[in-house]
Amino acid sequence: MPASPFHLGWFFSKGFGPKAWRHPWAGSAVDRFAKPDMAVDLARSMERAGFDYLMLEDSSNVPYTYQGSHDAYLRHSVDTPKLDPTVLAPFLTAATERLGIVVTCSTTEYHPFMLARKMNALDHVSDGRIGWNVVTGSNDGGAQNYGREKQYPHDERYDMADEFMEVAHRLWDSWEADAMVLDLDRGIFADGSKVHPIDFEGKYFKSRGPLSAPRSPQGSPVICQAGGSGRGRRFAAQWAETIIAMAATRRR
Ligand SMILES: Cc1cc2nc3c(=O)[nH]c(=O)nc-3n(C[C@H](O)[C@H](O)[C@H](O)COP(=O)(O)O)c2cc1C
Secondary structure, three states: OOOOOOOOEEEEOOOEOOOOOOOOOOOOOHHHOOOOHHHHHHHHHHHHOOOOEEEEOOOOOOOOOHHHOOHHHHHHOOOOOOEOHHHHHHHHHHOOOOOEEEEEEEOOOOOHHHHHHHHHHHHHHOOOOEEEEEEOOOOHHHHHHOOOOOOOOHHHHHHHHHHHHHHHHHHHOOEOOOOEEEEOOOOEEEOHHHEOOOOEEOOOOEEOOOOOOOOOOOOOOEEEEOOOOHHHHHHHHHHOOEEOOOOOOOOO
16 A cells, blocks of 8 residues: 655744754754754755655744743743744755745734735746745734734634735735746836736725736645634634644643
């Protein structure tokens, strides 16, 4: 009987930042966390081991809830600091040949146009090896960095994310695959009849389009999701191509 194929992904917990401050096995190069080398080394190893993708976790605030202060988090490097994973991603794709790199970005921290454009560029430079872990934001500290007092209510975050995905996909589809002509003899760079404004106007977002760059190799990034609630799983079922979940605890 032929072996059935299966897929492997690796969750790069704590994102682009220090991994294990003062753990016995963490080594002494304590000042290298803001450089890509450790992640590059890991990505090469994952590729050699046959993994499909490496997923970069992210959150975007310095936590401050314990004793109302950020001091303990910073003193012990608990979930902080974290650099932008979309900056790390191209280093990893440049150092590998087949491995997919999935970056985490929140639908409450980007405008869909900005996110669609960033993913499109990452997909171009990586020759189609980019994925997006779609998160909706989780703590109020993160929301406060973007000018809001609190996160939007849980289920509404997913409603917004639904609309976000619709805008993003329309932008990714706004250039037909053969819109780029690149014909030096006829003097035609791109065919305007194959590039379409989207004129999107929804409840939460508005965007004229088209995207400001041609269709990327995959068209859109591979969509990854980890919603655990009923609403989150509905969202994942609608949009995701790969779903990550907590392993259930086995009862004895
Ligand atoms: C393996 C795994 C990885 C996750 N990575 C992130 C992450 O990088 N950033 C983030 O804000 N949330 C992350 N989450 C949280 C999920 O996006 C989601 O908010 C959480 O699973 C709760 O889902 P729910 O709101 O539908 O209950 C992760 C969840 C899991 C299970």
